[in-house]
Amino acid sequence: xxxxxxxxxxxxxxxxxxxxxxxxxxxxxxxxxxxxxxxxxxxxxxxxxxxxxxxxxxxxxxxxxxxxxxxxxxxxxxxxxxxxxxxxxxxxxxxxxxxxxxxxxxxxxxxxxxxxxxxxxxxxxxxxxxxxxxxxxxxxxxxxxxxxxxxxxxxxxxxxxxxxxxxxxxxxxxxxxxxxxxxxxxxxxxxxxxxxxxxxxxxxxxxxxxxxxxxxxxxxxxxxxxxxxxxxxxxxxxxxxxxxxxxxxxxxxxxxxxxxxxxxxxxxxxxxxxxxxxxxxxxxxxxxxxxxxxxxxxxxxxxxxxxxxxxxxxxxxxxxxxxxxxxxxxxxxxxx
Amino acid sequence: xxxxxxxxxxxxxxxxxxxxxxxxxxxxxxxxxxxxxxxxxxxxxxxxxxxxxxxxxxxxxxxxxxxxx
Amino acid sequence: xxxxxxxxxxxxxxxxxxxxxxxxxxxxxxxxxxxxxxxxxxxxxxxxxxxxxxxxxxxxxxxxxxxxxxxxxxxxxxxxxxxxxxxxxxxxxxxxxxxxxxxxxxxxxxxxxxxxxxxxxxxxxxxxxxxxxxxxxxxxxxxxxxxxxxxxxxxxxxxxxxxxxxxxxxxxxxxxxxxxxxxxxxxxxxxxxxxxxxxxxxxxxxxxxxxxxxxxxxxxxxxxxxxxxxxxxxxxxxxxxxxxxxxxxxxxxxxxxxxxxxxxxxxxxxxxxxxxxxxxxxxxxxxxxxxxxxxxxxxxxxxxxxxxxxxxxxxxxxxxxxxxxxxxxxxxxxxxxxxxxxxxxxxxxxxxxxxxxxxxxxxx
Numbered sequence: 073x074x075x076x077x078x079x080x081x082x083x084x085x086x087x088x089x090x091x092x093x094x095x096x097x098x099x100x101x102x103x104x105x106x107x108x109x110x111x112x113x114x115x116x117x118x119x120x121x122x123x124x125x126x127x128x129x130x131x132x133x134x135x136x137x138x139x140x141x142x143x144x145x146x147x148x149x150x151x152x153x154x155x156x157x158x159x160x161x162x163x164x165x166x167x168x169x170x171x172x173x174x175x176x177x178x179x180x181x182x183x184x185x186x187x188x189x190x191x192x193x194x195x196x197x198x199x200x201x202x203x204x205x206x207x208x209x210x211x212x213x214x215x216x217x218x219x220x221x222x223x224x225x226x227x228x229x230x231x232x233x234x235x236x237x238x239x240x241x242x243x244x245x246x247x248x249x250x251x252x253x254x255x256x257x258x259x260x261x262x263x264x265x266x267x268x269x270x271x272x273x274x275x276x277x278x279x280x281x282x283x284x285x286x287x288x289x290x291x292x293x294x295x296x297x298x299x300x301x302x303x304x305x306x307x308x309x310x311x312x313x314x315x316x317x318x319x320x321x322x323x324x325x326x327x328x329x330x331x332x333x334x335x336x337x338x339x340x341x342x343x344x345x346x347x348x349x350x351x352x353x354x355x356x357x358x359x360x361x362x363x364x365x366x367x368x369x370x371x372x373x374x375x376x377x378x379x380x381x382x383x384x385x386x387x388x389x390x391x392x393x394x395x396x397x398x399x400x401x402x403x404x405x406x407x408x
Numbered sequence: 409x410x411x412x413x414x415x416x417x418x419x420x421x422x423x424x425x426x427x428x429x430x431x432x433x434x435x436x437x438x439x440x441x442x443x444x445x446x447x448x449x450x451x452x453x454x455x456x457x458x459x460x461x462x463x464x465x466x467x468x469x470x471x472x473x474x475x476x477x
Numbered sequence: 478x479x480x481x482x483x484x485x486x487x488x489x490x491x492x493x494x495x496x497x498x499x500x501x502x503x504x505x506x507x508x509x510x511x512x513x514x515x516x517x518x519x520x521x522x523x524x525x526x527x528x529x530x531x532x533x534x535x536x537x538x539x540x541x542x543x544x545x546x547x548x549x550x551x552x553x554x555x556x557x558x559x560x561x562x563x564x565x566x567x568x569x570x571x572x573x574x575x576x577x578x579x580x581x582x583x584x585x586x587x588x589x590x591x592x593x594x595x596x597x598x599x600x601x602x603x604x605x606x607x608x609x610x611x612x613x614x615x616x617x618x619x620x621x622x623x624x625x626x627x628x629x630x631x632x633x634x635x636x637x638x639x640x641x642x643x644x645x646x647x648x649x650x651x652x653x654x655x656x657x658x659x660x661x662x663x664x665x666x667x668x669x670x671x672x673x674x675x676x677x678x679x680x681x682x683x684x685x686x687x688x689x690x691x692x693x694x695x696x697x698x699x700x701x702x703x704x705x706x707x708x709x710x711x712x713x714x715x716x717x718x719x720x721x722x723x724x725x726x727x728x729x730x731x732x733x734x735x736x737x738x739x740x741x742x743x744x745x746x747x748x749x750x751x752x753x754x755x756x757x758x759x760x761x762x763x764x765x766x767x768x769x770x771x772x773x774x775x776x777x778x779x780x781x782x783x784x785x786x787x788x789x790x791x792x793x794x795x796x797x798x799x800x801x802x803x804x805x806x807x808x809x810x811x812x813x814x815x816x817x818x819x820x821x822x823x824x825x826x827x828x829x830x831x832x833x834x835x836x837x838x839x840x841x
Contacts, residue, residue: 079587087818259596260455262433327430327478331452332596333411333570389485390702392525395837400818401583404570405596407411407454407623408515408542410516410622410674410700414480429478437599439629440739449480451677451730454569455597456626458739459677459730466480466729469699472707473493476714 081401085294085340088401090303108229111152111290114222121224123158125149126217134181134211136255138247138266141214142181144342146188147271148293149218154273155289155345157228157280158220163189166200168213181212192271194218226280232287235310237376238354240347242275242361243268243369245297246325249339249403259332259405265324270343275364282360285350292344295399298337300346301384302398313385313393314374333406337386338399348376412453414461417446427452480729484701493706494529500713501531508534509665509801510712511658513651514672515542515827516700522829524702527838534709537801538824538831540654541672543618543647544571545823545830546754551647552577554784555616558645558776559590565608566592567601568616575826576819578787598630605634605642614776618647622674624765625739628746631771643776645784646766649752651675652683653763659691664800668694668712670705673727678743680735684723692721699727746771753786756795756822795822798831805835812840 081088098107105113112125127148134141146163153160165185169178189196251267253259272291280286292300297319301312321336329336343366349357354372361367377385384396415427415434423439427450437456438444450457501508512518518538521527527536540546556577559566566582573583573594586592591611595601598615605613617627627644634642651672658664671684676697684695694715698708708726715722725731743765752764767775777783792810797803805811805824815821817833824832 075584077584077587079584081583258594258600260434260600264431323430323478324432327432330413330478330481331415331429331432331434388524389487390490390524390526390529391487392528394522394525394528397837400574402573404573404594406519406571407569407596407619408519408544408571410514410620410672412622412674416479437626437629440625440736440742442738451674453622453674454626455599456629458622458625458674459732459736461480462729462732466483469726469729470483470489470703472726473489473496473710476496476707476710 083294084399084401085299086399086401110156112156112158114156119224121222123153123156123220123222124217125152126215127152128213128215130210130213131252132210133252133255134177136267137251139269139342140181140184141212142184143188144269145214145216146185146192146194147269147342149216150192150194150271150273151291151345153218153220154276155291156222157226158222159277160192160194160218160220160273162197162219163194164198164217165196166215168202168204168209170209170211171203171206173211178212188271192273228286228288230288230304230308233304233310233348233376235376235378236351237287237348238351238372239301239312239314239374239376240349240354240357240370240372241297241320242272242345242367243343244320244322244325245292245341245344246321246329246336246339248342249296250325250328261328261331263324263328265322265328268341268343270366272343272345272366275361275366276345278364279347279357279360282356283349283353285353286347286357287350288348290346292341292346294340296336296338296340297346298335298384298396298399301396304348305382305384307382309381311377311380311383311385312374313377313387314396315387316389318371318373320369320371334403337396338403412451412458414449415452417444417448417450420444420446425450425457481701484699484703486703490702490706493703493710497706497710497713498531500710500717501533504713504716505667506533508667508713508716509537510534510668510670510709511537511539511666511801512670513539513541513655514675515545516674517670517672517698517705518542518827518829520700520705522834526702526705527834530709535801537799538827538829538834539658540754540757540799540823541651542823542827542830543620543623543649544575545826546649546756547575547618547647548753548755548784548786549576549578550784550786551645552582553579554782555582555645556580556585556590558614558780558782559585559592563611564591565604565611565613566590566616567595567604567613568592569618570594572616572618598627602630602634602639602642605639609641612641612643614643614645616647617644620649620651620672620675621678621743624648624747625678625742628742631746631774634774635771642774643779644767644774645776648747648765649754650749650763650765652679652687654754654757654760655687657760657763658800659687659693661800663802666693666801667716668696670708671695671697673697673699673704673730676727676731676735678736678739681723681725681731681733688721688723694721695723697723697725697727697731699730756793756824757799758796791821793822795824798824805832808832812836
């Protein structure tokens with residue numbers, strides 16, 4: 073069934089979104105920077121590389137346990153720069169606000185952005201504000217763009233990945249997506265799960281100083297860890313194997329996933345980074361990460377394998393290995 | 409059609425109970441179960457309890473392998 | 478997680494697998510074991526259980542996913558209804574991505590249809606209570622595990638005089654379809670892994686009749702790796718002993734008599750009717766329709782519609798796959814036309830159905 077209209081799943085970070093990006097955006101905007109589809113565009117200058125990224129935030133609800141749309145808009149853009157090896161420096165923020173939206177909430181969001189920017193060490197240097205009629209936008213949408221500077225000696229890219237490299241994650245998965253669902257109050261579940269929304273640039277710059285064996289990084293946002301790992305292996309001559317018993321997940325996240333029939337690997341994170349690192353320095357990297365606030369539960373969760381190419385496998389609790397699919401779109405709770 | 413999880417009864421309110429799995433709680437309908445008590449484990453499907461877990465049998469099940477061998 | 482983790486112990490599983498390997502060598506050359514529960518299908522996929530079994534054991538996914546065996550025409554009718562003025566559709570999440578003849582609920586939501594996903598039918602009732610000027614239609618699908626919940630929800634709706642809540646009946650029963658498959662002359666099923674939570678409602682008796690009539694093993698199984706593996710082992714043991722038996726492996730949840738209150742709830746609310754199963758056809762006395770006492774909640778009555786099965790012939794051979802006679806590679810549609818993004822029959826609609834599993838693991 074070919075889609076001729078956008079459905080919500082086109083924004084969920086899985087297969088449909090990728091098809092959309094490739095068949096329309098990439099096809100038309102094609103150039104050698106964009107085609108890499110990294111989290112930031114990398115523009116090479118003589119003495120340094122400039123990283124440039126943009127992201128829009130349309131989350132509902134705008135205030136949720138562990139964060140808000142403002143904090144998210146800074147962390148998301150900072151992280152997209154950091155995973156490309158850049159020091160994030162300057163952010164722009166543009167607001168599209170629905171008529172009738174309470175000004176005190178704008179202030180709340182902006183104060184949150186200010187605090188997050190200070191913590192992350194970035195400055196908001198330009199912006200824009202638009203107001204639209206009631207119903208034309210859902211409360212408030214924020215776009216942030218960011219620039220950062222990357223040392224030319226830092227070379228990150230999927231082409232550096234080879235068999236034997238390990239896969240590292242900085243902590244427990246599945247919290248952001250579930251926290252947002254809980255805050256929408258539609259499934260009437262009570263839990264303390266909080267979004268893991270966090271800026272990871274300081275953690276990342278610490279490990280980049282530790283070793284030059286970091287090959288590639290990406291933050292597993294929409295579509296979760298499954299989507300990110302599948303993005304890494306797509307079309308490549310290697311695969312990835314992860315181990316179910318090594319993946320850090322909080323008990324509450326596991327419980328909620330059991331009840332609703334979700335897979336934690338498919339749930340969005342906003343304070344996590346997947347790192348592909350050479351095996352030799354991996355223990356050193358983990359040790360360094362665990363000293364940082366956002367890396368205390370860092371784990372090696374798997375490795376790069378020769379076969380099957382282009383696929384992600386998980387070794388389950390039973391010892392059997394199965395494929396981890398790219399999630400197809402929005403995850404719905406199951407009764408079956 | 410069978411996704412159902414054992415959850416512990418924390419509180420009972422007429423035809424409903426608050427049940428928990430770890431620290432995750434939900435209010436569920438218990439009208440299909442007799443004699444629900446606090447501390448019971450109920451099998452929860454789509455917001456209802458469909459059975460009470462039998463703790464003795466739960467233990468015995470783990471011994472089936474020994475019986476077969 | 479208590480009463481879950483104990484049945485996920487890797488060491489015990491390894492022991493069971495060793496026993497399975499021993500038994501599989503001394504039973505038949507080819508052993509067909511069928512599970513008839515979508516949740517078993519998902520668990521088998523999730524834990525990679527097929528990979529642990531000896532090659533001569535063929536694990537077949539039966540028609541146990543209520544959403545996957547719902548005819549396309551049911552979904553088409555739901556979509557048609559959703560276009561009505563002041564109509565809300567409420568549904569379990571499982572239904573959202575299933576394709577009807579032309580579209581899916583998920584796609585229609587994208588076109589503006591008011592379609593709400595609920596975790597519980599009580600949440601659907603709540604939507605009706607909070608939107609008195611709308612008519613809320615609940616897509617009632619599910620087997621015996623889910624049907625009593627829907628009955629209880631309707632009872633509450635009746636007591637509270639809620640007039641804007643309706644049901645599009647699609648509920649089905651499991652034992653009739655098991656018998657149907659066994660009655661087909663070319664079916665080769667040596668044992669069933671029986672659905673643990675359906676059994677919690679119906680008890681063990683329906684399987685005794687089937688087991689005696691067809692000399693086939695019926696093991697009522699829980700859903701953790703331990704339960705599924707032990708059930709497979711029990712089937713092998715039965716085959717070796719030459720007799721089909723009913724064994725309740727899931728005694729921690731399933732009582733011999735089932736849940737009498739829940740059974741009564743079903744038959745207080747529904748009548749048994751013939752029912753169309755996607756990919757299989759009509760199975761006698763396998764469906765449920767709201768009875769006279771609850772006909773005011775019947776969406777077909779309220780909106781003057783009837784779900785018409787078009788009876789189109791498709792090249793889909795799900796029926797043969799479900800019987801264990803053919804495999805997905807035998808199907809002319811497999812891969813070329815029918816795939817996870819564009820599934821035709823239930824074996825591919827279910828993300829862990831036989832065809833989905835083959836698509837993921839068995840293709841070169």
